[in-house]
Amino acid sequence: MEDKKPPAETITFLGTAGARIMVANQILASGGLWLNLSGTEILLDPGPGTIVQATKRKLRAEKLSAIILSHRHLDHSADTNIMVEAMTQGGFKRHGWLFAPADALGSEPVIFSYLRDYLEGVEVLQEGKAYSVGNVSFTTPVRHIHQVETYGILFRTSGHTFSYIADSRYFDGLCKSYSGELLIINVVRLEANHPFDHLSVPDAENIIKELKPKVAILTHFGRTVWRAKPWEIAQGLSEKTGSRVIAARDGMKFDLAQLDSN
Ligand SMILES: [Zn+2]
Numbered sequence: 426m427e428d429k430k431p432p433a434e435t436i437t438f439l440g441t442a443g444a445r446i447m448v449a450n451q452i453l454a455s456g457g458l459w460l461n462l463s464g465t466e467i468l469l470d471p472g473p474g475t476i477v478q479a480t481k482r483k484l485r486a487e488k489l490s491a492i493i494l495s496h497r498h499l500d501h502s503a504d505t506n507i508m509v510e511a512m513t514q515g516g517f518k519r520h521g522w523l524f525a526p527a528d529a530l531g532s533e534p535v536i537f538s539y540l541r542d543y544l545e546g547v548e549v550l551q552e553g554k555a556y557s558v559g560n561v562s563f564t565t566p567v568r569h570i571h572q573v574e575t576y577g578i579l580f581r582t583s584g585h586t587f588s589y590i591a592d593s594r595y596f597d598g599l600c601k602s603y604s605g606e607l608l609i610i611n612v613v614r615l616e617a618n619h620p621f622d623h624l625s626v627p628d629a630e631n632i633i634k635e636l637k638p639k640v641a642i643l644t645h646f647g648r649t650v651w652r653a654k655p656w657e658i659a660q661g662l663s664e665k666t667g668s669r670v671i672a673a674r675d676g677m678k679f680d681l682a683q684l685d686s687n
Pocket of ligand 1: 592
C-alpha cells in the first residue's frame with residue numbers, strides 16, 4: 426500500500442521583529458514569511474536580512490514563484506531587490522512575480538527598474554481583488570489604515586485557508602474582511618492607547634474572539650510587546666479567547682497540518 430500523504434504546507438518565520446527600533450537593532454530578525462504551500466513557494470514581506478535568514482535555512486530563492494509586499498515600509502520591503510535577483514538567478518532565468526501596492530511601485534519604487542525585467546511580471550495589489558500563484562489563490566480584501574498603502578492577505582490553498590493581517594490601525598471593517606483556520610497577526614504594540622497606526626495586544630484579542638480561528642500566531646513584535654514576553658502574552662490570549670494562540674519565534678516553521686487535528 427502506498428502512503429498517500431498530502432503535500433506539506435508550511436510557513437517559516439524568517440523574522441518576528443516589527444517596526445523601527447526592533448528592526449534597526451536586529452533585536453529580532455526581520456526576514457518576513459516563507460510559505461511553502463503544496464510546492465508553491467511564496468515570500469511575504471522581505472524585510473532587512475531576508476537573504477541571510479533564507480540562505481541560512483537552506484530555503485532556495487530560485488524555487489519562489491512570487492514575492493508579495495503588504496506595503497512599502499522598510500521592515501516589509503528592504504530585501505525586495507536582492508530577493509528578486511536571487512529568485513531569478515541573477516536575471517539569467519526570467520521567472521516569478523512581484524505583487525505590491527501601487528504606491529510601492531510608483532514614483533519611488535521599491536524595485537530597481539533593471540530588476541523588473543528579470544520577472545515574469547509585476548501585479549498591483551488593489552482592495553477587493555483576487556490573484557493566483559501556482560496552486561494558491563489569495564485576495565486583498567481591504568485597504569488598511571497605515572501611513573502608506575497597505576493590504577492584508579487571505580490565502581486559499583487546496584487544503585487550507587489562512588489570513589495574514591498586516592500592519593494597520595484597528596477599524597470596524599478589519600475583522601469582517603478576514604477569516605480562516607489560521608490568523609497571523611502583526612502585533613506591534615502592547616497597549617491599545619497609542620497614537621500609531623499599528624495593532625495592539627487588546628486589538629489582537631478582539632480579532633481572535635471575533636474570528637475564532639483554530640490557531641492564531643502573533644508576530645512582528647515592537648519593543649513594548651517584546652519586553653512583555655510574547656509567549657506569555659500568547660498564553661494569556663489562549664486562555665481569554667479559547668483559540669490556540671502562539672507567539673512566533675525567529676525560524677519557527679508552522680505546519681498547516683496542525684490545523685487538521687481535532
Ligand atoms: Zn508598516
